[in-house]
Amino acid sequence: MNITRKTTKSGTSLSVEGELTIYSVNQAKQDLLQDYNNFSDQVALDLHKVSELDTAGIQLLLFLHKFLHELDKKLHLVKSNEHVDETLAALDIAGHFTLEN
Amino acid sequence: MNPLQKQKKVAGKAPSKQFLTFRIGQEHYGLELSQTREIIEFGGITEVPLMPSFLRGVINLRGEVVPVIDLAIRLGRKAIETQRRTCIIVVELTTNDQHHVLGLLADSVSEVIEMDDDSIEDAPSFGANIRAEFIQGIAKQGDEFVVLLDANNALSVRELAHLVEAELQ
Amino acid sequence: MNIDSALQTFFAEAEELLTSMESALLRMDDGETSNDIINEVFRAAHTIKGSAGLFGLDDIVSFTHKVENLLDLARDEKIAITGDLLSILLPCRDHIAKLVDCAMHQVAPDADCLAAGDRLLQSLTPWLGATAAPVAAAVNSAELQKAVANEKDLWHISVRLGPDLLRNGMDPLSIIRFLNTMGNITHIATITEHLPELHDFDPEQLYLGFEISFQSNASQIEIENAFMFVRDESDIRIIPPRSDIQAYISLIKGLPENTQRLGEILVRSHVITQEDLDQALSTQKQQAKAQAHVALLGNILIEEQAVAPELVNAALDKQKKNQDRRVTPENRFIRVDAERLDKLINLIGELVVNRQRVDLLASALGNANLMEAVTSMGNFTEQIRDAALTLRMVPMADTFQKFKRVVRDTAKELGKEIELDIEGAETELDRSMVEKLNDPLMHIVRNAMDHGIEPVAVRRERGKPNTGTISLRARHDAGNIVIDISDDGGGLDLERIRKKAIANGVLEESVHLTRNEMFQLIFHPGLSTAERVTNLSGRGVGMDVVKRNITELQGSIEIDSELGVGTQFTIRLPLTLAIIDGFHVGAGNIDFIVPQNTILECVDLGSLNHVQGQSCVNLRGEQIPYIRLQELFALAPLPDSREKLVVVQFGDKRAGIVVDVLHGEIQTVVKPMGPIFHALKGIGGSSLLGTGAVALILDVQQLIGFAINKENARNGSLLASTQE
Numbered sequence: 001m002n003i004t005r006k007t008t009k010s011g012t013s014l015s016v017e018g019e020l021t022i023y024s025v026n027q028a029k030q031d032l033l034q035d036y037n038n039f040s041d042q043v044a045l046d047l048h049k050v051s052e053l054d055t056a057g058i059q060l061l062l063f064l065h066k067f068l069h070e071l072d073k074k075l076h077l078v079k080s081n082e083h084v085d086e087t088l089a090a091l092d093i094a095g096h097f098t099l100e101n
Numbered sequence: 102m103n104p105l106q107k108q109k110k111v112a113g114k115a116p117s118k119q120f121l122t123f124r125i126g127q128e129h130y131g132l133e134l135s136q137t138r139e140i141i142e143f144g145g146i147t148e149v150p151l152m153p154s155f156l157r158g159v160i161n162l163r164g165e166v167v168p169v170i171d172l173a174i175r176l177g178r179k180a181i182e183t184q185r186r187t188c189i190i191v192v193e194l195t196t197n198d199q200h201h202v203l204g205l206l207a208d209s210v211s212e213v214i215e216m217d218d219d220s221i222e223d224a225p226s227f228g229a230n231i232r233a234e235f236i237q238g239i240a241k242q243g244d245e246f247v248v249l250l251d252a253n254n255a256l257s258v259r260e261l262a263h264l265v266e267a268e269l270q
Numbered sequence: 271m272n273i274d275s276a277l278q279t280f281f282a283e284a285e286e287l288l289t290s291m292e293s294a295l296l297r298m299d300d301g302e303t304s305n306d307i308i309n310e311v312f313r314a315a316h317t318i319k320g321s322a323g324l325f326g327l328d329d330i331v332s333f334t335h336k337v338e339n340l341l342d343l344a345r346d347e348k349i350a351i352t353g354d355l356l357s358i359l360l361p362c363r364d365h366i367a368k369l370v371d372c373a374m375h376q377v378a379p380d381a382d383c384l385a386a387g388d389r390l391l392q393s394l395t396p397w398l399g400a401t402a403a404p405v406a407a408a409v410n411s412a413e414l415q416k417a418v419a420n421e422k423d424l425w426h427i428s429v430r431l432g433p434d435l436l437r438n439g440m441d442p443l444s445i446i447r448f449l450n451t452m453g454n455i456t457h458i459a460t461i462t463e464h465l466p467e468l469h470d471f472d473p474e475q476l477y478l479g480f481e482i483s484f485q486s487n488a489s490q491i492e493i494e495n496a497f498m499f500v501r502d503e504s505d506i507r508i509i510p511p512r513s514d515i516q517a518y519i520s521l522i523k524g525l526p527e528n529t530q531r532l533g534e535i536l537v538r539s540h541v542i543t544q545e546d547l548d549q550a551l552s553t554q555k556q557q558a559k560a561q562a563h564v565a566l567l568g569n570i571l572i573e574e575q576a577v578a579p580e581l582v583n584a585a586l587d588k589q590k591k592n593q594d595r596r597v598t599p600e601n602r603f604i605r606v607d608a609e610r611l612d613k614l615i616n617l618i619g620e621l622v623v624n625r626q627r628v629d630l631l632a633s634a635l636g637n638a639n640l641m642e643a644v645t646s647m648g649n650f651t652e653q654i655r656d657a658a659l660t661l662r663m664v665p666m667a668d669t670f671q672k673f674k675r676v677v678r679d680t681a682k683e684l685g686k687e688i689e690l691d692i693e694g695a696e697t698e699l700d701r702s703m704v705e706k707l708n709d710p711l712m713h714i715v716r717n718a719m720d721h722g723i724e725p726v727a728v729r730r731e732r733g734k735p736n737t738g739t740i741s742l743r744a745r746h747d748a749g750n751i752v753i754d755i756s757d758d759g760g761g762l763d764l765e766r767i768r769k770k771a772i773a774n775g776v777l778e779e780s781v782h783l784t785r786n787e788m789f790q791l792i793f794h795p796g797l798s799t800a801e802r803v804t805n806l807s808g809r810g811v812g813m814d815v816v817k818r819n820i821t822e823l824q825g826s827i828e829i830d831s832e833l834g835v836g837t838q839f840t841i842r843l844p845l846t847l848a849i850i851d852g853f854h855v856g857a858g859n860i861d862f863i864v865p866q867n868t869i870l871e872c873v874d875l876g877s878l879n880h881v882q883g884q885s886c887v888n889l890r891g892e893q894i895p896y897i898r899l900q901e902l903f904a905l906a907p908l909p910d911s912r913e914k915l916v917v918v919q920f921g922d923k924r925a926g927i928v929v930d931v932l933h934g935e936i937q938t939v940v941k942p943m944g945p946i947f948h949a950l951k952g953i954g955g956s957s958l959l960g961t962g963a964v965a966l967i968l969d970v971q972q973l974i975g976f977a978i979n980k981e982n983a984r985n986g987s988l989l990a991s992t993q994e
Contacts (some may be wrong), residue, residue, distance in 0.1 A: 150903030
């Protein structure tokens with residue numbers, strides 16, 4: 001599991017690669033939140049390289065969203081894949097992360 | 102079960118083994134302590150008919166029927182003569198998921214020694230008149246040599262069974 | 271509930287269900303077409319699918335789901351079960367069994383397996399396509415039906431899961447996917463209120479809850495059961511459709527989160543309307559104003575006579591009653607851990623030995639009262655022993671049932687018409703033997719089918735009915751279980767056997783054998799390896815292996831046959847290997863035990879007439895050959911011994927065993943002697959006496975063989991029976 005962070009003109013982007021599951025969420029939490037104070041206001045979340053997503057992974061993403069929201073930042077899901085879409089849809093969560101929220 | 106439990110590997114030290122040493126005639130032998138279960142007094146051996154001389158019989162070990170082997174004969178020595186200190190060493194061997202319990206006759210039991218791999222010498226030139234594969238190595242304790250037995254070979258149940266079969270032909 | 275042990279239970283139950291599925295399908299093939307039996311198959315598939323869903327075993331769920339749909343159509347009489355359909359359903363059942371097996375061994379089914387499954391499902395489409403009935407949502411699809419459902423038909427499920435759920439290996443997603451196989455989740459809201467602050471957030475802990483609106487025809491119990499493995503640590507509340515508004519109010523109030531938010535969720539999920547919600551809430555407000563305290567929900571409910579208590583109670587307490595889900599329709603059986611049973615039997619064995627000790631000590635003391643008490647205790651010990659041993663017994667039916675399938679499939683394969691007759695399936699034997707009997711029986715049956723039963727044309731020529739019959743019969747006889755396998759096929763050709771034996775160097779040309787001895791040649795390794803080995807589940811076993819398997823079980827196997835008429839194999843096995851009733855005797859200074867059920871009588875040897883020049887006595891006109899234990903085992907003879915003859919029987923053979931002393935009856939625990947003594951003939955195990963000494967249990971069958979051989983040797987027959 002790999003988290004890549006890039007800061008560009010349009011903002012911070014977080015890209016997750018590999019498994020985002022109970023086995024990797026501890027590490028993922030650390031990696032995702034590293035240096036969060038320097039995140040831009042709009043944070044783009046790219047999940048298209050996520051190979052497996054379970055409830056623990058979703059919970060982490062929900063936490064991230066909530067956490068950033070409290071810092072007046074917005075987390076957007078900008079890129080996804082079929083498995084991620086399916087899993088998010090099972091909990092009807094996709095709406096959580098879109099620009100409308 | 103916590104699926105997240107990870108196994109930590111502990112870096113090992115150079116292995117040393119403990120051996121139970123015992124006497125047969127004038128010679129000293131040793132068996133890995135991990136394979137010996139207990140030591141009991143000589144007695145209560147029921148003879149089994151038609152068996153070769155190394156198979157003295159069976160004993161009732163708290164409900165388990167355990168064969169008793171005269172180790173002296175097995176090693177090509179003279180049969181053990183019962184006297185006050187004669188005892189039975191109960192060993193437990195595991196080979197290929199098969200579990201065997203045997204009793205060995207010995208003249209007396211000495212002490213437990215600890216040897217690390219470096220202090221154990223190879224068998225070959227010793228000339229103990231024992232089959233090489235029975236011997237794991239030779240250890241020196243003071244002036245004495247202790248022949249450390251390879252129980253899996255010396256007490257190979259398959260071989261013992263074959264010997265019994267041969268005797269019965 | 272522990273996931274691992276629950277999973278093990280699932281595999282055990284799945285096995286049973288698959289067996290009964292097969293049995294039911296075969297009965298349908300035989301002509302039983304009642305709705306009950308179709309239901310049986312449906313229920314089995316349904317239960318397997320359901321349980322598999324709980325563990326997230328998606329392969330099993332998706333395949334079984336389709337099969338279940340088809341069976342559902344059948345039980346609704348929308349399609350008929352034809353022979354063609356059965357020929358697909360049986361392999362479907364096999365495929366499910368394969369998938370379960372993969373899951374059990376934690377391997378993914380390989381590409382071939384999956385392709386086979388797809389082909390099977392394809393072949394079901396003609397029947398499935400015929401209907402307009404709606405099919406439940408596909409398992410792997412996470413699409414939620416956003417179509418507005420009739421709000422009156424929605425279940426509402428409120429799920430607050432235990433914090434350690436994720437750590438313990440459960441994932442709520444699998445429950446949600448499973449619910450989708452029982453109906454449609456029309457709306458799901460994830461409760462995120464409980465996500466803590468950064469420094470408190472442990473990503474491995476579960477903070478989420480769910481409010482689910484669910485459209486389904488399932489019963490409340492079925493929905494409750496979806497949460498079976500999490501309910502212990504969780505708070506699950508289920509409100510059935512068409513419940514009164516107060517039920518929802520009490521739910522909202524009962525949940526820890528913000529009332530308004532919960533209300534919004536319920537409205538948004540169309541479970542209740544905004545008006546109903548507002549009205550109910552305002553009722554509460556009014557009442558609160560009227561009274562000094564906020565009316566407890568319970569009071570509102572009671573006053574408005576709104577809701578039945580069980581709704582508020584939700585699933586939790588009631589589910590405890592569902593804990594022991596029975597698989598068999600009769601709830602007479604309980605599942606017992608095999609190890610625990612063995613432990614119990616061992617302890618009883620120790621009890622038996624200890625009882626002997628007490629007996630001896632009591633006799634030595636000579637106190638009449640004590641001896642009476644000890645005898646009475648002894649009686650109970652025997653009863654406990656017998657009762658415990660019966661726990662290990664299983665009926666032959668389980669073993670025989672497999673053969674129905676084998677015979678059906680093989681007959682088709684061979685293009686022959688063969689039917690299987692079963693008798694005495696309720697006869698029981700020790701469970702440790704059942705598995706070991708399987709291969710030998712299978713081989714004999716396959717042999718009968720391959721070589722025994724003739725093709726239809728040949729049978730007609732011989733004036734036999736077109737359909738050949740193989741029969742399996744089991745019964746008890748004097749402490750043994752006797753299994754007959756017979757066929758009405760071509761029988762064994764003794765001449766051919768004899769020629770083959772001579773050709774293979776097993777038999778000398780000049781030697782004359784009795785019929786029995788000739789038949790026994792079949793078991794000779796030299797002979798059976800020459801036979802064509804047919805594909806018996808991939809193994810090539812010969813008759814010699816069959817015999818060895820039987821002998822290892824301390825049993826015997828005999829053959830009788832008539833050319834052109836048929837063949838019969840008779841297998842005899844001791845009923846139990848664990849504890850036997852024995853007769854304690856002595857020879858030399860060794861203790862021996864003769865199994866009581868083999869003993870006919872005991873006589874003073876001196877009082878009998880010997881047959882001239884032979885080890886044989888005349889007992890009321892019958893000639894009984896005997897052997898002396900002291901000679902056989904080269905024991906030091908006892909001086910002044912008044913020898914006794916113990917007359918024993920095994921099968922239909924009799925012989926005598928000469929001993930020095932008769933001690934008496936004892937119950938005894940059989941202890942195996944170990945592989946070192948494997949080659950020792952005449953001894954079948956050891957036993958512990960009350961004195962602590964070890965006694966040797968005689969193998970009566972072998973001893974009879976020795977006695978008879980001595981006789982034959984004297985009579986000039988040069989071929990010793992092939993004793994293993």
